[in-house]
Amino acid sequence: MSRTRYALGSAGIALIAFGAFRLVTQVPFGDLIILVGWLIGIVIVHDGVLSPAVAAGGWLVTRAVAPRARRYAQGALIVGALVAVIAIPLILRRGSQPPSKALLLSNYGANFTVLLAVIAAMSLAAYAVHVASERRRVPPPTERNNAE
Secondary structure, X not given: OHHHHHHHHHHHHHHHHHHHHHHHHHOOHHHHHHHXXXXXXXXXXXXXXXXXXXXXXXXXXXXXXXXXXXXXXXXXXXXXXXXXXXXXXXXXXXXXXXXXXXXXXXXXXXXXXXXXXXXXXXXXXXXXXXXXXXXHHOOOOOHHHHHO
């Protein structure tokens, strides 16, 4: 196991070094400065906006959703957020490019809404299957328990 770890670690370090070398030798200095600024900005956005929003969402789900359904709600929220990361920039940039770039001509807002509805429906269906399978596992009450 340790040989595999060392091999994978060495390959990772070599690829990072190769990427850094390519950045320094083939990208203009001005673009590197923009890249560094973008990287600093994305860390600030992640740590200042996204992480607190995810923590607040988790707290709300914990408070508002019953424990049995919580994992399905959390799964739907995670998948919805992953889809939103891709869809929101496309929604915001719609119409910003000439018609020859047909990718940005789709109605991403409507498609995003449909996809979120499908995610919610699949989460609800998975929860319903879970509840139904739990009910099948619970033994029926005996006559003695009904008399009590």
